[in-house]
Amino acid sequence: MPELPEVETIRRSLLANENAVLLKMEILHPAVLRRQDFEPASLYGKSIARIARRGKFLIFYFAQSSGHLIIHLGMSGRFYMVDKDQPLTGKHIHAVLHLDNGRRLVYQDARRFGGLWFITDVEEFFSCMGCEPLEDEFNPELLAKLVQGRKVAIKNLLLNQNLIAGIGNIYADEALFAAGILPHRPAGSLTSEEVQRLSQAIKKVLAESIRQRGTTFRDFRDGYNQSGGFQNHLQVYGRCHEPCRVCGHPIVRDRIGGRSSHYCEHCQH
Numbered sequence: 001m002p003e004l005p006e007v008e009t010i011r012r013s014l015l016a017n018e019n020a021v022l023l024k025m026e027i028l029h030p031a032v033l034r035r036q037d038f039e040p041a042s043l044y045g046k047s048i049a050r051i052a053r054r055g056k057f058l059i060f061y062f063a064q065s066s067g068h069l070i071i072h073l074g075m076s077g078r079f080y081m082v083d084k085d086q087p088l089t090g091k092h093i094h095a096v097l098h099l100d101n102g103r104r105l106v107y108q109d110a111r112r113f114g115g116l117w118f119i120t121d122v123e124e125f126f127s128c129m130g131c132e133p134l135e136d137e138f139n140p141e142l143l144a145k146l147v148q149g150r151k152v153a154i155k156n157l158l159l160n161q162n163l164i165a166g167i168g169n170i171y172a173d174e175a176l177f178a179a180g181i182l183p184h185r186p187a188g189s190l191t192s193e194e195v196q197r198l199s200q201a202i203k204k205v206l207a208e209s210i211r212q213r214g215t216t217f218r219d220f221r222d223g224y225n226q227s228g229g230f231q232n233h234l235q236v237y238g239r240c241h242e243p244c245r246v247c248g249h250p251i252v253r254d255r256i257g258g259r260s261s262h263y264c265e266h267c268q269h
């Protein structure tokens with residue numbers, strides 16, 4: 001599933017389309033339309049003022065319009081640009097945005113867990129979403145408050161989008177490894193030193209993945225429809241039975257709260 005670094009990578013690769021005018025949209029599969037607070041065609045002729053991200057969501061702001069387009073890529077979605085003289089080749093293309101700069105933005109999703117939301121009130125839409133882990137608002141003091149007294153496994157707390165936005169299975173496992181903390185530890189059992197390490201590890205792992213243009217296992221592609229590079233730098237995720245890159249012990253995988261978790265029993269405590 002695309003997580004914060006993958007969605008941020010897509011956002012950055014699409015920035016060249018800011019100021020382009022949306023000419024029209026083709027919705028090829030109505031199931032991807034998740035919410036329409038207004039008629040999407042009312043955005044035709046408006047220019048894209050800003051492409052932002054919140055958690056795992058992309059947000060398109062339009063000039064002189066109170067309407068916004070929000071996109072979530074679900075489990076397997078892709079959102080990328082194609083020049084107008086190039087054919088659209090992929091299967092499962094559900095939406096195409098035609099821009100006046102000669103490009104099309106293509107939403108493709110084999111499994112359709114994601115979608116498009118046409119909404120007016122961005123603040124309301126994200127009112128339940130937790131803090132952005134790469135912003136200054138996320139720091140050891142805040143993480144200490146989030147974990148305090150919580151019996152839930154720290155891995156599951158990290159996945160809770162209402163507390164921290166944008167972290168999924170890959171980066172929760174990687175951050176816990178980087179911080180030397182076992183994923184099934186009750187969140188409230190972390191010492192203040194561990195909270196400090198975890199807070200720093202989350203920022204470091206996410207920032208490094210963005211530098212490597214995200215993680216591609218099967219589905220993720222950036223805004224140019226290209227694979228990311230962080231899969232070559234993963235320490236634990238997807239490395240079950242492979243030797244830990246630090247100590248050589250085999251990486252363990254088990255299920256925590258219904259999600260597969262990868263960790264090193266030797267390096268994490």
Ligand SMILES: [Zn+2]
Nearest residue numbers: 244247264267
């Ligand atoms: Zn190890």
